[in-house]
Amino acid sequence: MAGVLRAERVWVETFSAGSSRTSRSADGSVRGRLLKAVRERGGEGCGWGRPWRLPLAERVLLVAVYYRTNLTMRQLAPLFGVSPATVCRVIQRLGPLLALEPARTPADAAERLWIVDGTLVPVRDRTVGVSSRNYRFSANVQVIVDAESRLVVATARPDGAYINTGLIVLHRKRPGRPLLKGEEEDNAQHRKVRARVEHTFSRMKNYKILRDCRQRGNGLHHAAQAVARMHNLTLAA
Numbered sequence: 001m002a003g004v005l006r007a008e009r010v011w012v013e014t015f016s017a018g019s020s021r022t023s024r025s026a027d028g029s030v031r032g033r034l035l036k037a038v039r040e041r042g043g044e045g046c047g048w049g050r051p052w053r054l055p056l057a058e059r060v061l062l063v064a065v066y067y068r069t070n071l072t073m074r075q076l077a078p079l080f081g082v083s084p085a086t087v088c089r090v091i092q093r094l095g096p097l098l099a100l101e102p103a104r105t106p107a108d109a110a111e112r113l114w115i116v117d118g119t120l121v122p123v124r125d126r127t128v129g130v131s132s133r134n135y136r137f138s139a140n141v142q143v144i145v146d147a148e149s150r151l152v153v154a155t156a157r158p159d160g161a162y163i164n165t166g167l168i169v170l171h172r173k174r175p176g177r178p179l180l181k182g183e184e185e186d187n188a189q190h191r192k193v194r195a196r197v198e199h200t201f202s203r204m205k206n207y208k209i210l211r212d213c214r215q216r217g218n219g220l221h222h223a224a225q226a227v228a229r230m231h232n233l234t235l236a237a
Contacts, residue, residue, distance in 0.1 A: 073085075
């Protein structure tokens with residue numbers, strides 16, 4: 001059975017990049033860098049056993065489509081002309097290979113402004129999520145963003161809070177102790193800076209896998225890492 005989607009420019013810029021306007025001049029760059037990363041991490045396979053039904057470029061596109069649309073395996077299968085089981089294997093195999101690369105520490109790291117924040121992602125796996133304020137079982141995914149470039153430096157699961165970690169946080173009201181004028185001004189400045197990471201979350205959540213993740217175990221972690229990588233490639237382009 002022939003599939004509908006192929007690793008062509010129109011599909012790559014639709015599903016791998018943030019917008020067709022951004023990727024139109026950098027289609028080859030985004031696609032090429034994704035393929036290069038997957039190849040370097042062993043995406044082509046070990047060279048023995050049953051070969052993949054789809055070439056590597058289409059397997060990478062399949063994962064990008066899955067993260068962008070959050071379609072089920074049964075819905076994706078006819079789009080690529082493969083079985084739902086093959087779709088599942090491709091996602092499990094290539095998803096971790098699209099992960100964000102560890103950031104290199106720049107020479108001026110001490111002078112740069114880094115923003116740390118988290119966002120709730122609804123999950124189906126109750127072993128990785130808890131009942132949250134959005135009345136759903138969710139996991140809190142944290143990211144570190146370079147405030148100047150707005151690139152995601154790192155993403156990981158949270159440890160719960162930022163107090164007593166050495167990070168700059170909002171001044172909080174205490175019973176019987178209103179905020180002082182200086183503290184209110186500090187909070188106002190903090191919110192202006194924090195808006196940059198909120199914009200990053202908004203763009204990352206264009207990938208619907210971060211709106212309702214059906215993956216179990218490390219699936220959400222791999223999805224967040226891959227989405228951060230595609231976000232960075234699009235922004236850099």
